[in-house]
Amino acid sequence: MARKKNSSADVTGPRIRAAALRLFARHGYAAVSMRQIATEVGVQAGTLYLYTPDKQSLLFDLMQQHMQDLLAELAILPPATTPLADLENFTRFHIRFHQARSDAVFISYMELRNLEPANFDRIEALRRDYEAHLVTILARGKAAHVFELPDTKLATFAVIAMLTGVNTWFREGGRLSLDAVEEIYWQMVRKAVGA
Amino acid sequence: MARKKNSSADVTGPRIRAAALRLFARHGYAAVSMRQIATEVGVQAGTLYLYTPDKQSLLFDLMQQHMQDLLAELAILPPATTPLADLENFTRFHIRFHQARSDAVFISYMELRNLEPANFDRIEALRRDYEAHLVTILARGKAAHVFELPDTKLATFAVIAMLTGVNTWFREGGRLSLDAVEEIYWQMVRKAVGA
The missing domain is CATH 1.10.357.10 (Tetracycline Repressor, domain 2)
Incomplete structure (x- = not known):
């Protein structure tokens, strides 16, 4: 809740978590790939790994x-x-x-x-x-x-x-x-x- | 409960359902393939389709x-x-x-x-x-x-x-x-x- 909003890192991290939450809830963790999460967020798969190791x-x-x-x-x-x-x-x-x-x-x-x-x-x-x-x-x-x-x-x-x-x-x-x-x-x- | 037990059809059907239940519960429906279910039961994937359309x-x-x-x-x-x-x-x-x-x-x-x-x-x-x-x-x-x-x-x-x-x-x-x-x-x- 105390996250800053003035850098792209601070915006992208929450958007990745929100997309992962939505996709895991809809399809199940095992059925969702990192690539799908990246697509949902609108970033390259590689970008995702700047925010989360896996x-x-x-x-x-x-x-x-x-x-x-x-x-x-x-x-x-x-x-x-x-x-x-x-x-x-x-x-x-x-x-x-x-x-x-x-x-x-x-x-x-x-x-x-x-x-x-x-x-x-x-x-x-x-x-x-x-x-x-x-x-x-x-x-x-x-x-x-x-x-x-x-x-x-x-x-x-x-x-x-x-x-x-x-x-x-x-x-x-x-x-x-x-x-x-x-x-x-x-x-x-x-x-x-x-x- | 009223299923007969004296033909292979009557044994294989329940085994397929038991395997599917176990695999769906462990990995989630979306992550489990018909092939995995067949392997778990020990039958060919094609055999599965004699028992269930999909x-x-x-x-x-x-x-x-x-x-x-x-x-x-x-x-x-x-x-x-x-x-x-x-x-x-x-x-x-x-x-x-x-x-x-x-x-x-x-x-x-x-x-x-x-x-x-x-x-x-x-x-x-x-x-x-x-x-x-x-x-x-x-x-x-x-x-x-x-x-x-x-x-x-x-x-x-x-x-x-x-x-x-x-x-x-x-x-x-x-x-x-x-x-x-x-x-x-x-x-x-x-x-x-x-x-």
Whole structure:
């Protein structure tokens, strides 16, 4: 987000990542060549290699950037005073963040299998950091007897899966606004954790 | 399930589908060739075409079979006498059915984008049939004031996403048995619908 916009390097790098994201999401990582990405961006294939050593690095960068953005935006959520308010903030944040990034969410799930082991481990570590944030909220609420939960880890998986699922069906202009969806999901999450 | 086992046609067809499922799940539909599938099965590429007209038909058959098996097994669940018992049966059934078929679940989500429009519509219709079953349970429970739900359709999406999410982290031999996971998820689902 802090990238400069006044040199061609700073414009081309983001355009390459955007094109790779679009093509990976549409056709799948394995089916997309560096040449196709270059064509989509409108540069020579050789130019691509000034920005990224190979396709694996491009995939890893996209998935790492997605997780780093997620963690950075989570970190600046206004702090709440109760576990229930924290859980509500988390719920609304998760839906909005992911809804705005459906291609990145899709490849982050689908292309895990195509990460080399060391890259996979780094993405998994970031994912665990994100989950740990929700585990902490749930554990605090459980300790305060605000939440009734048999297992905070499983509740974390359940809540995240439920919320990310909005991406598979929500369309702007459909029956419900995203605000309304957020509100309905928050009521379901609140009940699911026994609050 | 009603296929005969006493001719080579009846053995080779299922082996082709199993190989295609495995390869699509590992590498993605777009990256897998009919030749690779033939090699995996141990037959000539030409032999494959005795069983399926093309790769698209193979993908569609896999996804259709998955949905048809799901609907067939759902149909023979023992009938329950209350919406709450129906919801519990559905919850436990969904987890077990999907847990046993992780490759099929994965491609059913991931390869939707690679279905030709007419095939996509047919798979979506089967998916809606499955969702309708849960919508009906939730609507009956809501009408009987057993469930407290702002929106039965969204609750259906939320419950299905939550339950299918088990596939992304559950491993046999891990901290919890599938029985224990089923029980914990059932408690969360029950609370989420306000029962």
